[in-house]
Amino acid sequence: MTAIKHALQRDIFTPNDERLLSIVNVCKAGKKKKNCFLCATVTTERPVQVRVVKVKKSDKGDFYKRQMAWELRDLAEVDAKDASKENPEFDLHFEKVYRWVASSTAEKNSFISCIWKLNQRYLRKKVEFVNVSSQLLEELPKAEESVPSGESQSVAGGDEDALDDYQELNAREEQDIEGMMEVCEYAISNAEAFAEKLSRELQVLDGANIQSIMASEKQVNILMQLLDEALSEVDTIEGKLSSYEEMLQSVKEQMDQISQSNRLIQISNTNNGKLLDEIQFLVNYMDLSKGHIRALQDGDLSSPKGIEACINASEALLQCMNVALRPGHEKLMAVKQQQHLFTELRDTFARRLTNHLNNVFVHQGHDQSSTLSQHTAELTLPKHSPLHRDLLRYAKLMEWLKNTQREKYDGLSRTYVDYMTRLYEREIKDFFEVAKIKMAGTTKEGKGNKFATLPRKESALKQETESLHGSSGKLTGSTSSLNKLAVQGSSSRRSQSSSLLDMGNMSASDLDVADRTKFDKIFEQVLSELEPLCLAEQDFISKFFKLQQHPTLAQGEVESDGGVPSRQPPAGEHRHSMSLTEKDMVRLMMNKIFQSIETELNSLIALGDKIDSFHSLYMLVKMSHHVWTAQNVDPASYLSTTLGNVLVTVKRNFDKCISGQIRQMEEVKISKKSKVGILPFVTGFEEFAELAETIFRNAERRGDLDKAYVKLIRAVFMNVEKVANESQKTPRDVVMMENFHHIFSTQSRLKISCLETERREAKHKYTDHLQAYVINSLGQPLEKLNHFFEGVEARVAQGVREEEVSYQLAFNKQELRKVIKEYPGKEVKKGLDNLYKKVDKHLCEEESLLQVVWHSMQDEFIRQYKHFEGLIGRCYPGSGITMEFTIGDMLEYFSSIAQSH
Numbered sequence: 001m002t003a004i005k006h007a008l009q010r011d012i013f014t015p016n017d018e019r020l021l022s023i024v025n026v027c028k029a030g031k032k033k034k035n036c037f038l039c040a041t042v043t044t045e046r047p048v049q050v051r052v053v054k055v056k057k058s059d060k061g062d063f064y065k066r067q068m069a070w071e072l073r074d075l076a077e078v079d080a081k082d083a084s085k086e087n088p089e090f091d092l093h094f095e096k097v098y099r100w101v102a103s104s105t106a107e108k109n110s111f112i113s114c115i116w117k118l119n120q121r122y123l124r125k126k127v128e129f130v131n132v133s134s135q136l137l138e139e140l141p142k143a144e145e146s147v148p149s150g151e152s153q154s155v156a157g158g159d160e161d162a163l164d165d166y167q168e169l170n171a172r173e174e175q176d177i178e179g180m181m182e183v184c185e186y187a188i189s190n191a192e193a194f195a196e197k198l199s200r201e202l203q204v205l206d207g208a209n210i211q212s213i214m215a216s217e218k219q220v221n222i223l224m225q226l227l228d229e230a231l232s233e234v235d236t237i238e239g240k241l242s243s244y245e246e247m248l249q250s251v252k253e254q255m256d257q258i259s260q261s262n263r264l265i266q267i268s269n270t271n272n273g274k275l276l277d278e279i280q281f282l283v284n285y286m287d288l289s290k291g292h293i294r295a296l297q298d299g300d301l302s303s304p305k306g307i308e309a310c311i312n313a314s315e316a317l318l319q320c321m322n323v324a325l326r327p328g329h330e331k332l333m334a335v336k337q338q339q340h341l342f343t344e345l346r347d348t349f350a351r352r353l354t355n356h357l358n359n360v361f362v363h364q365g366h367d368q369s370s371t372l373s374q375h376t377a378e379l380t381l382p383k384h385s386p387l388h389r390d391l392l393r394y395a396k397l398m399e400w401l402k403n404t405q406r407e408k409y410d411g412l413s414r415t416y417v418d419y420m421t422r423l424y425e426r427e428i429k430d431f432f433e434v435a436k437i438k439m440a441g442t443t444k445e446g447k448g449n450k451f452a453t454l455p456r457k458e459s460a461l462k463q464e465t466e467s468l469h470g471s472s473g474k475l476t477g478s479t480s481s482l483n484k485l486a487v488q489g490s491s492s493r494r495s496q497s498s499s500l501l502d503m504g505n506m507s508a509s510d511l512d513v514a515d516r517t518k519f520d521k522i523f524e525q526v527l528s529e530l531e532p533l534c535l536a537e538q539d540f541i542s543k544f545f546k547l548q549q550h551p552t553l554a555q556g557e558v559e560s561d562g563g564v565p566s567r568q569p570p571a572g573e574h575r576h577s578m579s580l581t582e583k584d585m586v587r588l589m590m591n592k593i594f595q596s597i598e599t600e601l602n603s604l605i606a607l608g609d610k611i612d613s614f615h616s617l618y619m620l621v622k623m624s625h626h627v628w629t630a631q632n633v634d635p636a637s638y639l640s641t642t643l644g645n646v647l648v649t650v651k652r653n654f655d656k657c658i659s660g661q662i663r664q665m666e667e668v669k670i671s672k673k674s675k676v677g678i679l680p681f682v683t684g685f686e687e688f689a690e691l692a693e694t695i696f697r698n699a700e701r702r703g704d705l706d707k708a709y710v711k712l713i714r715a716v717f718m719n720v721e722k723v724a725n726e727s728q729k730t731p732r733d734v735v736m737m738e739n740f741h742h743i744f745s746t747q748s749r750l751k752i753s754c755l756e757t758e759r760r761e762a763k764h765k766y767t768d769h770l771q772a773y774v775i776n777s778l779g780q781p782l783e784k785l786n787h788f789f790e791g792v793e794a795r796v797a798q799g800v801r802e803e804e805v806s807y808q809l810a811f812n813k814q815e816l817r818k819v820i821k822e823y824p825g826k827e828v829k830k831g832l833d834n835l836y837k838k839v840d841k842h843l844c845e846e847e848s849l850l851q852v853v854w855h856s857m858q859d860e861f862i863r864q865y866k867h868f869e870g871l872i873g874r875c876y877p878g879s880g881i882t883m884e885f886t887i888g889d890m891l892e893y894f895s896s897i898a899q900s901h
Contacts, residue, residue, distance in 0.1 A: 001025075001107075008039065008055060012066055017044045018051075022114035024107045029089060029099035036067070038100065040114045042122075050118050052092070070094050073123060078115060080108070080131040109136055278326070285323040286338050288345075292316050296349040301356045307393050310349070314400040317345055321404075350405040353397055357412055360391065361419045379438060379522065381431050381529045388540040399546040413545060413589065420537075420593045432600040435526050436607055439519060519608060520618040520695075526604065527626045527643075534594060534639040541589055547582040583636065590638035601646045609653045614688075616654040617695045617705075623647045624701040651704065658708045661688075662715040670723055676730040677844030679723055682739050685716050686746040693750055706754035713758045716743065717765075733773035734842045738849060740766040774856045777835060778864065782828070786864075788819045789871055796875075805875040813879050816872070825885035829893040832861075836897050851898070858894045862887060 001023065009020045022040040027033050036056040043049045050072035058065050070092075077093035086105040090112065092098045102108035112129070113136055119127040129137065292313035299313065300306025321342045329335050402409040541547065608615040627647050630640035665681045689709070696705045720743075724735035740762045747759035788811070795805050805811050823831075836854065843849055865887060872881055885893075 004037070008037070008064060012053075012055060012064060013039075013041055018042065019044060021118070022111050024111035025103040026100040029101050035103075037064075038111065040072075040111065040118060042118070048122060050122050052115075072115070072118060073126065075115075075127050077128045077130060078112060078132065080112060080129070080133075083131045083133045109133075112136065278329075281326075282329070282332075282335065286320050286335065288313075288316060288320055288342070293345065296345045301353065301394075304393065307397070310353075311396045311400075314349060314397060317342060317349075318400060318404060321346065346404055350401060350408050353394075353401060354405075354408045354412060357394060357398075358415055360394075361416055379431070379434050379525050379529070381533050382427055384533075384536065384540075388536065388544075391544055392540070395544050395546065398544055402546055409545075417589055417592050421595065424593055425596045428594070428596050428600055431529065432526075432604055435522060435604060438522050439604070439608060439611065516612065516614065516618065516691075519612070519615055520622070523604075523608065523615075523619055524622050526601075527622060530597065530601075531626060531630065531639060534590070534597075534642075535633070535637070537593065538586060538590055538638055541586055545585075545589075547586045587636070587638055587641070594638065594642070598642050598645060601642075602649055605646065605650055605653065609657075613653075613657040613660060614691065616650060616657045617692055619650045620647075620654045620701060620704065621695055621699045623650045624699065628700045654704065654708070658711055661712060665715050665719040666722075668719065668723065670727065672728050674729060675842065675844060676723065676727050676735045677738065678742050679720060679735075679739055681719065682716060682742055685712055686742070688712070689746065689750055689752065693752070709752060709755055710758075713743075713755055717758070717761070730842055731773065731776075733769040733776065736769040737766055737773055737853075738844060740769065741849060770853065770856060774853065774860045777839060778857060778860050782823055782831065782864075784819050785823055785868065788816065789868055792871055792875055802874045803877060806879070811875075813876055813881060816876060816879075816881055820881065820884055823884060825889050825893075828885055828890075829897070832893050833897050833900075854894065854898055858891070861890060861894075865890060 005020060005023050008023065013020050018041045020039055020041050024038050025035060026038050027035050034056075036054055039053045039055055041051050041053055052070045052072060052075065053066060054068040055064050056067045057063075074094050075092060077091075079091040079093070081087045081089045081091070088102040088105050088108055090100055090102065090108055092100070102111070112132060115127070116129060116132075116137055291309075295306075295309040295313035296317060299310040301310060320338075325335065398409065398412070401412070605619055608619060623643060623646060627640065627643045630637060630643055634640060661681075661684075668679070668681060670676055670679075692705055692709075696702055699705075720736065720739045724732040724739075727735050744759060744762040744766055747755050747762065752759075792805055792811055795808060795811065796802055800808070806813050806816075835857070839853055839857075843853065865883065868883065872879075
């Protein structure tokens with residue numbers, strides 16, 4: 001430990017002019033054992049500074065470095081943990097508590113003892129020692145008590161020197177010693193002589209000192225006399241000071257009284273200033289002008305100026321009522337009176353405003369209903385923009401009423417909804433009655449006014465259409481007389497529900513394209529009239545009732561304007577605070593006001609669908625477009641929701657129409673006595689596709705039509721095969737060939753992309769059945785020749801060599817010549833002529849496939865001829881047997897037969 005102490009002194013403390021007094025090897029309590037040294041040091045220069053330094057061995061080498069230092073004056077307490085038992089732990093309380101564990105109890109005690117002595121010498125017992133053995137602390141006090149007070153300093157110095165192994169000389173001491181040794185050079189060789197010389201000089205100095213003291217005795221007496229005179233002067237001055245102090249005491253008391261008065265005056269001024277601020281606050285924020293009071297009590301709610309004055313007065317009243325009062329203001333009588341006045345003004349004005357707006361609703365409702373007569377003959381809805389413009393002047397007052405009197409606001413909302421519900425119900429009902437009249441009239445206007453009984457009174461029409469009205473918009477009861485009007489007339493009139501069969505059996509003029517176009521225009525006009533009506537009403541409701549499509553303020557949320565303090569409204573004022581959003585309120589009001597629109601639309605759709613099921617195509621396109629437009633404007637609007645619901649009904653009718661066409665295909669029956677030709681539902685599909693492509697051009701719901709196309713074409717394919725299998729008059733291949741050729745031609749012309757697969761399939765079926773029909777038909781003109789060569793091919797297939805077939809009894813050369821002689825050119829031409837006539841009977845004129853089939857038969861006949869020639873050459877070589885006619889003869893036969901017919 002001594003070696004470490006010397007090393008630390010040399011390397012760390014000497015360069016910093018410090019002396020190391022004590023050292024202890026420690027580590028932190030409760031942590032990984034990382035040893036370090038705590039050192040007690042003092043500086044060598046005055047004033048002396050005492051420190052506790054933490055020294056740690058460097059990680060990069062064997063040298064030590066100074067890590068942390070504390071001033072001993074910052075040490076508050078030394079805790080040795082246990083005074084009776086040996087315990088290496090101790091705590092040092094600086095700015096925080098440092099807990100240490102010494103390597104041994106002896107080192108700990110030595111370090112604490114050194115701290116104790118430094119505390120006694122330099123800090124005047126400032127540090128508190130806890131749990132330290134009394135024996136450890138008794139040595140220094142006893143030493144101090146055993147020596148006179150004048151020698152205590154030297155004792156302490158001796159104790160301090162005892163702590164060190166050596167004490168360095170300062171520079172002046174070194175110079176004095178060196179000077180003395182230069183004078184007495186023999187001091188080194190003869191120390192005793194040097195000591196004796198020093199002793200003699202010391203005695204001489206002592207004698208001189210005594211003589212000097214004795215010579216100065218007279219001066220000392222003079223000094224003492226001067227001191228006595230100074231003391232008497234001091235006593236005189238103290239007396240005068242006492243008298244002055246007595247005089248100043250009264251002045252001090254007077255000044256204290258003046259200071260107390262000034263303090264009270266300052267407090268009074270401060271209180272007066274605060275009181276003035278409170279009064280100004282109440283006057284500024286709780287004073288309502290007389291003009292505002294008159295406007296609230298008697299203001300004109302009819303004129304624009306009067307409305308503007310009422311708006312300003314109501315806003316000022318609301319600000320006064322919502323002022324955030326400071327604690328204690330509620331107890332002031334003036335404040336209570338003002339609040340009572342504000343409450344009375346609020347209730348009075350709210351009552352006046354409610355009564356006035358109720359009268360405005362009733363009056364405007366009657367004025368609007370008086371204009372309905374001019375719209376009954378036209379397919380237009382009355383405009384409500386004048387009503388909305390007049391009422392929007394009261395929008396700010398409605399907002400005020402909403403914030404102050406929620407019950408009256410809700411009552412006005414209900415009143416408006418009730419009046420407008422009745423008004424719109426009459427307008428919409430009359431509007432749809434006119435639409436139904438015009439829609440039913442489309443079936444007669446194209447017929448030269450055959451029906452003179454259609455224009456009738458609206459009351460009669462209303463009775464006729466009652467069966468079409470219902471809560472769900474579905475048709476109820478038996479067919480109404482309005483529907484009878486729509487379908488009555490000559491026996492050539494088409495049925496109420498069109499079908500692919502009907503379209504296939506009618507000419508283009510009988511399809512009433514003009515009627516359907518007019519129906520499309522009527523339906524478009526109905527939707528075009530409803531759309532701006534609903535949007536305008538929804539926009540008005542949002543603005544007038546201040547329902548701006550965002551959540552309402554929750555209870556306790558308060559808005560303020562212009563920096564005016566505002567308070568939370570009383571709990572009673574928000575008892576109607578809605579859990580619904582304002583968006584939901586708009587939707588509920590719109591649903592109530594226009595509750596008849598969806599029903600009337602469904603009724604109109606049902607009527608149109610009953611008149612002509614293909615009207616559902618027009619309605620699907622128009623309704624889809626209007627739904628798409630409404631959703632672009634506001635996806636959650638009433639119009640978007642309602643039209644979306646009606647669109648579901650239209651789509652359902654469209655699907656029902658497609659299913660009905662498929663069902664009628666399955667129920668089709670053909671005549672057993674006449675040829676089939678192009679089936680009516682095949683022609684009907686062509687005209688349906690033409691109509692649908694015209695209607696759905698650039699439509700939003702093209703996908704619905706594509707799905708319907710696929711369903712219809714699959715049903716057409718299936719039922720064409722079904723009819724072909726059941727056909728008795730016309731061969732199956734002819735039925736398949738003609739109808740699939742027609743389907744293929746239709747799809748190629750219309751270029752329907754979703755039916756490309758079916759188009760290729762139709763072409764494939766047409767080609768296959770054409771080939772099958774040609775092959776089956778050509779077996780008849782050369783029937784025996786065909787049978788003969790089939791037998792030849794059968795022998796070859798059984799393993800007989802081709803050149804040995806002529807040795808077979810049934811197929812020798814004589815039999816071949818016999819068969820060939822039965823088919824001279826004249827006989828072949830006759831057979832082909834009969835074949836042409838038979839094919840002509842099988843094929844229908846509409847498809848014009850006779851020449852196509854005849855050309856295919858020519859090609860197939862030539863192919864068979866070449867095949868027979870080849871068999872003769874291989875199986876009867878060198879026989880010189882040939883057919884009675886050539887290929888040139890055959891071409892001439894086919895051409896002449898075709899030209900003759």
